[in-house]
Amino acid sequence: SSKSELCHPFTVAVEGNVGSGKTTFLNHFNKYENVAVFAEPIELWRDCDGYNLLDLMYKDPKKYSFTFQSYVQLTMLRQHQKKIQQPVKLMERSIYSARYCFVEKMSRDGLMAPPAVAVIDQWFQYVTKSQDTNLDLIVYLRTSPEVAYERILKRNRSEERTVPFEYIKALHEIHEDWLMKKTLHKCNAPVIVLNANLDKSVIEEEYQKYEPHILNLNKSPLRA
Numbered sequence: 001s002s003k004s005e006l007c008h009p010f011t012v013a014v015e016g017n018v019g020s021g022k023t024t025f026l027n028h029f030n031k032y033e034n035v036a037v038f039a040e041p042i043e044l045w046r047d048c049d050g051y052n053l054l055d056l057m058y059k060d061p062k063k064y065s066f067t068f069q070s071y072v073q074l075t076m077l078r079q080h081q082k083k084i085q086q087p088v089k090l091m092e093r094s095i096y097s098a099r100y101c102f103v104e105k106m107s108r109d110g111l112m113a114p115p116a117v118a119v120i121d122q123w124f125q126y127v128t129k130s131q132d133t134n135l136d137l138i139v140y141l142r143t144s145p146e147v148a149y150e151r152i153l154k155r156n157r158s159e160e161r162t163v164p165f166e167y168i169k170a171l172h173e174i175h176e177d178w179l180m181k182k183t184l185h186k187c188n189a190p191v192i193v194l195n196a197n198l199d200k201s202v203i204e205e206e207y208q209k210y211e212p213h214i215l216n217l218n219k220s221p222l223r224a
């Protein structure tokens with residue numbers, strides 16, 4: 001592979017609501033040796049120097065949203081910066097969904113005070129301008145909020161037990177604004193949209209449809 005590939009591999013972020021099937025998607029691509037897969041560093045969020053920041057955030061969002069999202073931004077930066085040998089890097093979410101979806105939501109809900117949002121945003125602006133966090137492709141696992149919520153209940157992650165449907169519905173709308181309507185902030189890369197409502201039994205075909213794009217096999221630009 002050329003030197004340039006080693007500096008900046010073809011970087012794909014899979015984005016989507018909570019419960020949109022990102023882990024299933026990542027597992028499908030784990031089998032390709034040309035792809036380095038980076039799941040969300042949720043275990044770091046559950047144990048930052050012994051503190052489960054994810055649990056603290058859900059239990060007392062007003063008090064811990066800034067703390068949690070500040071750490072999320074750091075851990076996502078580290079994922080963007082990780083050097084790999086493979087030509088393709090596939091990440092679960094990105095520093096962009098951290099800022100544009102989750103910080104956005106907490107700001108709108110008044111769970112993160114404006115001064116805290118300002119500090120997170122200053123860091124976000126500095127980091128995305130001074131580091132190579134560029135994405136070459138976003139894969140949007142698009143679900144209905146109902147399907148996403150159903151999966152959250154089935155998965156039954158302990159920290160998510162108190163998450164109300166309204167939160168998932170609002171996060172869905174924010175993802176739609178960002179990735180479909182493109183009215184929320186600028187979108188940093190071409191977006192391919194998958195129908196992630198499909199059941200696990202048939203969704204592999206949906207993945208296969210886009211494998212050439214995700215594995216960067218077509219050198220031609222994305223067809224509209």
Ligand SMILES: Cc1cc2cn([C@H]3C[C@H](O)[C@@H](CO)O3)c(=O)nc2[nH]1
Binds near residue numbers: 042072076099160
């Ligand atoms: C980038 C990013 C991921 C992310 C996940 N989360 C929450 C949603 C899920 O309940 C859990 C795992 O994705 O963490 C969050 O609040 N803020 C986030 N920011």
